[in-house]
Amino acid sequence: MSLSEKDVFARLKENAFHVLGLRPSCTRMEVEREGQKLLAMLELGLSEAAHYDTPVGRMPRTAELVRASMATLRDPTTRLQHALWAQLPPGTPAAQVPAKEEPASWPEAPVRLGWRRPG
């Protein structure tokens, strides 16, 4: 896959610990328990389970993602990799810095300059 096709923050967004809402120090038992709990909540359609926090914002949580994350954390090698990326807890202040106030667009420009029909 070329660099341009990559989701730039995929490793933070899809980190298995963030998906399950756990910290890297958690035990295997906690992974299983939390995973099963989230799957049950998702099946019932509970809104608390619908999203999870990451250092780059809130992401939608699905049952497939939860199952994949549980599988990832069962493998010690991939768990180690995810643990290093999960060292930063979700919702850290730096990620919440407001972006610069970009100047607003002028959506009616094409209409005003005669390139599009009004309305």
Next chain:
Amino acid sequence: MIPFGAIIGVIVALRLLSRNQEGQSQQASPYATNSSYLFLTIVLVIPSTLFTLFGLLAGVWFFAPFTLLGIALCFPWTVARHVFIPLGWPRWASRFSYLAMMSWGSDARGGQALAAAWALLRARNPSAEARAYVEAKLEAADSPLRGAGIVAHGLMAASRGDLETARVLCRSVSLLDRRVAPRLARKLALEWCLADAAAHGRWREVLVISQKGSGSYSLAAFFRASARRLLAEPHAGRVVLISWWVLALRWWATWPLLKRAWRTPPRRASLLDLEAGETQAADRLARALELHAALARVPAGHEALALSAAAVAWDEALDSSKVHDLAAERAQGVGPLAGAEALDVLGDEVAEELAAWALAREVKLAQLEPGSDMVENVAYRVRNELLERIESAAQDMTYRLAERRPLPSEEEWRHFLALQHQCTLATSLGGLEVRRLAFDAVNVPLCNLGAWLFNERQEKAIANGMFRWLLEESRDVGTEEDCRRYQNNVGCGA
């Protein structure tokens, strides 16, 4: 009394126009402007209109419709631009645009297609028949394809909702020889690009377009002054803004932009805002991750600084003994070297993500802080990706040329533009070194494509556009032989 003068005038007019319709095959110069309608207007339309006007003033109301028709025929482009295009009537816009052949210079057919495509863009619910009509006009404008024809294709793409293609095509008119890109076409292309960029809030792009484009100087200068104020650039004064607004003569249309730009510029956020939240992380790995995650919200203009900060933080984290201890602790039970290997993998993943971010945000590599291993790793990956894209596209072109597989003229031009855009991007991000390598990759395929279009397919205007760009590149990064070749090729005309 038989009006012999009028009858002869009508016959001459019809012969002149029918000769034009047949394709002007006997024109001496390929850049000649067709002035037959101007001649017709002077010898027939103006006198007839004056005659009917005097008749009307004398109280002969029968002449009223003829006077109106005469006035419309005296100013065909004004009528097309202000009546038929806003009404969304491609057929009539195209017909009147044909009569305005003087305005379209050497690309009268392209001008007809442009007016038709613009009217289609303005139509509320264009019928399939109207679309087919515009397509036919575009096809006619393709042999050979020139400036107005390219803008027409751009407007047609916009009417389909394909704004990206429309942008590429409208901007490309500036690459052509001015003799085959009429001023009116360049002006309309520039105005469309400005309106599109402003509509999407891409004010930095407005600055670039207004500096590069030609044909509508005052309006471009007004947009530039507005964009500079909106972006809170230094020395973006109100006097300059109001002066260009007055000179642009589009007071009603641009009033909302003037009002917006007139207001106090927005506060310029600095990286200090970012720093405020950056000291939370207790260890180096968390700090590097924090700066990495903060890249997701870096404001435009601060990319290089933010990327350098993140890269340096990663260098520190990956060299830190505490982070090595942490990795070893987490790797307990996996293997004695698993911690170190995991950190190596982490370094590669980080470099990959930072390189992808640098490409997505078009960060100039020369602005990155030197001396950092991670910065060097990222820069290497970015250069590699840029050159791979160019080499792959150039290779596709070589294969196509070897098989002599022609594309429609407009697609040939777009193919060239895509490759040219990749080279421009590579130069902008990677600097002179990457520009040289990119030119090496595209030199031969583009030269062959241009020669094929020029010699065998008679697409001289677009081939000349390609040679002009290659000449510019060869002057900066090519050999003397390249320069000589492209000077000769450009000298062959358009």
